[in-house]
Amino acid sequence: MMKLLARNRHAVQRIGYSFITLMAVVTVLPIVGTVLFILFKGGSAISWEFLTSFPHDGMRAGGILPAIIGTLYLTIGTAIFSVPLGIAAAIYLSEYAKDTPLTRTIRLAIINLAGIPSVVYGLFGLGLFVLFLQFGTSILAASLTLSIMTLPVIISTAEEALRSVPQQFRTVSISLGATRWQTIQRIVLKEALPGILTGVILGLERAAGETAPILFTGAAFFLPRLPQSPFDATMALPYHLFVISTQVPEMPIQIQYGTALVLLVFVLTMNIIATVIRSRARAKRQW
Amino acid sequence: MEKSLNWREFIITRAIKASGYSAIVFVLLIFFFLMREGLPALSEVDASSLLSLRWYPIENYFGILPLITGSLIVTLGAALIAVPFGIGTAVYISEIAPRWMREILKPLVELLGGLPSVVLGFLGILVVSPNLRILLDLPTGLTAFTGSLLLGGIAVPTVVSVAEDALDAVPRSYREGAWALGATPWQTIWRVTLPAAKSGVLTAIMLGVGRAIGETMTVMMVTGNAPVLALKLNSLFSPVRTMTATIAAEMGEVANGSVHYHTLFLIGIILFLISLTVNVIASSVVFRAKKRAERILS
Numbered sequence: 001m002m003k004l005l006a007r008n009r010h011a012v013q014r015i016g017y018s019f020i021t022l023m024a025v026v027t028v029l030p031i032v033g034t035v036l037f038i039l040f041k042g043g044s045a046i047s048w049e050f051l052t053s054f055p056h057d058g059m060r061a062g063g064i065l066p067a068i069i070g071t072l073y074l075t076i077g078t079a080i081f082s083v084p085l086g087i088a089a090a091i092y093l094s095e096y097a098k099d100t101p102l103t104r105t106i107r108l109a110i111i112n113l114a115g116i117p118s119v120v121y122g123l124f125g126l127g128l129f130v131l132f133l134q135f136g137t138s139i140l141a142a143s144l145t146l147s148i149m150t151l152p153v154i155i156s157t158a159e160e161a162l163r164s165v166p167q168q169f170r171t172v173s174i175s176l177g178a179t180r181w182q183t184i185q186r187i188v189l190k191e192a193l194p195g196i197l198t199g200v201i202l203g204l205e206r207a208a209g210e211t212a213p214i215l216f217t218g219a220a221f222f223l224p225r226l227p228q229s230p231f232d233a234t235m236a237l238p239y240h241l242f243v244i245s246t247q248v249p250e251m252p253i254q255i256q257y258g259t260a261l262v263l264l265v266f267v268l269t270m271n272i273i274a275t276v277i278r279s280r281a282r283a284k285r286q287w
Numbered sequence: 288m289e290k291s292l293n294w295r296e297f298i299i300t301r302a303i304k305a306s307g308y309s310a311i312v313f314v315l316l317i318f319f320f321l322m323r324e325g326l327p328a329l330s331e332v333d334a335s336s337l338l339s340l341r342w343y344p345i346e347n348y349f350g351i352l353p354l355i356t357g358s359l360i361v362t363l364g365a366a367l368i369a370v371p372f373g374i375g376t377a378v379y380i381s382e383i384a385p386r387w388m389r390e391i392l393k394p395l396v397e398l399l400g401g402l403p404s405v406v407l408g409f410l411g412i413l414v415v416s417p418n419l420r421i422l423l424d425l426p427t428g429l430t431a432f433t434g435s436l437l438l439g440g441i442a443v444p445t446v447v448s449v450a451e452d453a454l455d456a457v458p459r460s461y462r463e464g465a466w467a468l469g470a471t472p473w474q475t476i477w478r479v480t481l482p483a484a485k486s487g488v489l490t491a492i493m494l495g496v497g498r499a500i501g502e503t504m505t506v507m508m509v510t511g512n513a514p515v516l517a518l519k520l521n522s523l524f525s526p527v528r529t530m531t532a533t534i535a536a537e538m539g540e541v542a543n544g545s546v547h548y549h550t551l552f553l554i555g556i557i558l559f560l561i562s563l564t565v566n567v568i569a570s571s572v573v574f575r576a577k578k579r580a581e582r583i584l585s
Contacts (some may be wrong), residue, residue: 264403
């Protein structure tokens with residue numbers, strides 16, 4: 001058998017390549033299929049009314065406005081905390097930190113943060129923000145929980161973007177009399193901006209679609225009015241989709257697909273913006 | 288002017304350094320709060336009850352073994368799907384695909400990583416599980432296997448991107464050497480490129496498995512949530528309940544500070560320790576490999 005294979009290595013080559021290609025196709029087709037399926041099925045549910053009115057009749061009719069607004073609030077809240085902190089941490093790792101045991105510990109901590117299951121973040125948020133700091137089940141507690149979950153994504157992509165700025169840029173700026181911070185602020189950050197932006201958007205995309213971390217920290221089953229302050233709980237698209245697809249009996253299927261579609265479009269838009277920013281920056285880059 | 292600039296610079300530098308340490312602070316905070324809420328369970332619940340085979344909190348049965356086996360069997364199934372397909376796709380993207388194809392495939396796989404797990408769970412309930420039930424002739428479509436299938440999809444992007452990075456990092460000269468010796472591209476992939484990228488591929492598998500074991504919403508929606516001990520292979524085709532799904536499903540309904548509440552945090556500690564172990568090992572594999580590469584090159 002082995003001999004036969006060795007003699008026919010060009011046949012093996014062809015078979016092997018076809019096999020691997022087939023595997024890639026089998027992996028990628030369901031992704032495209034999923035997106036198209038939901039676009040197709042949910043499309044008919046989308047109307048101006050669906051997007052701008054409150055649910056009624058035990059959520060079996062009406063729209064999903066509070067869930068859309070809630071997800072916007074949570075995404076913005078997450079950005080407020082995680083973006084400045086994440087970029088600052090990335091600046092530290094790329095511009096200040098030397099290769100010491102402490103720096104290696106920071107990197108290990110970042111890797112670990114990235115791997116912690118989302119539901120464990122939910123438990124942590126419940127323990128620290130909701131109960132210990134007494135923020136209650138609120139937009140604030142949920143945003144803070146999501147921020148910490150998003151942090152590793154932002155730090156690692158921003159650091160990569162900062163590191164890809166050539167060293168000469170810094171040397172030249174410093175030699176012209178700029179301070180270290182001026183160099184970082186006006187040269188390095190400016191050059192790394194598209195890369196950082198891509199990372200930020202991908203991180204926030206993940207936060208916007210998450211359900212488990214907000215389950216016990218800020219998500220509400222149903223609210224008759226929009227949240228008035230950061231200390232109010234809120235409805236959110238992913239949690240709403242979970243509720244109407246598992247907890248509400250006799251839920252019209254149209255509304256379920258419509259909600260899935262809105263969530264998907266929300267997330268896809270962020271994803272596409274990030275991809276476009278990155279490929280544009282790559283094409284424009286002169287170094 | 289000069290002086291205020293110095294002060295600003297000083298404060299900003301301090302702030303940046305402080306942010307740099309934030310990741311360590313958060314990991315410690317997470318660990319501390321899980322311990323604070325979860326450790327009381329160890330004194331409130333007997334070890335014999337914790338290690339029993341029955342999870343029925345209303346009557347004070349807190350056996351976590353069914354939940355652990357549930358997580359394991361779903362994750363095992365997911366790994367059996369995600370590892371071959373993930374590595375196959377990574378090999379295709381890095382070694383076989385023409386450049387334009389690569390530019391399409393990479394964002395697509397990244398897109399899968401960004402799909403909210405609740406959307407996959409939703410499709411799992413409406414599309415995957417009814418079809419599986421008919422196809423495999425099962426009493427219910429909400430089984431461990433359904434969970435594995437969808438979790439496989441969730442773990443694939445992680446496996447692909449890490450494995451693809453590892454394959455990409457193999458120097459071109461290795462491949463050219465193999466070709467020059469008369470190896471076909473296929474032989475080169477199997478006997479040169481993949482072995483050279485072995486540690487990175489291993490890391491990819493570990494991170495993919497870590498991703499699968501921690502996934503919550505999809506498994507909660509499609510695995511049927513029956514806390515039964517899953518030890519035999521055919522439990523793959525019956526309902527199970529995972530650790531993550533148990534926390535997500537029950538935490539909303541327990542009284543803060545109750546035994547049940549503490550036990551759910553204890554499960555959280557187990558999950559935290561699993562992900563810690565997986566990530567520390569995965570990153571040390573990368574670290575060792577880098578050192579070996581440096582040794583070879585020097």
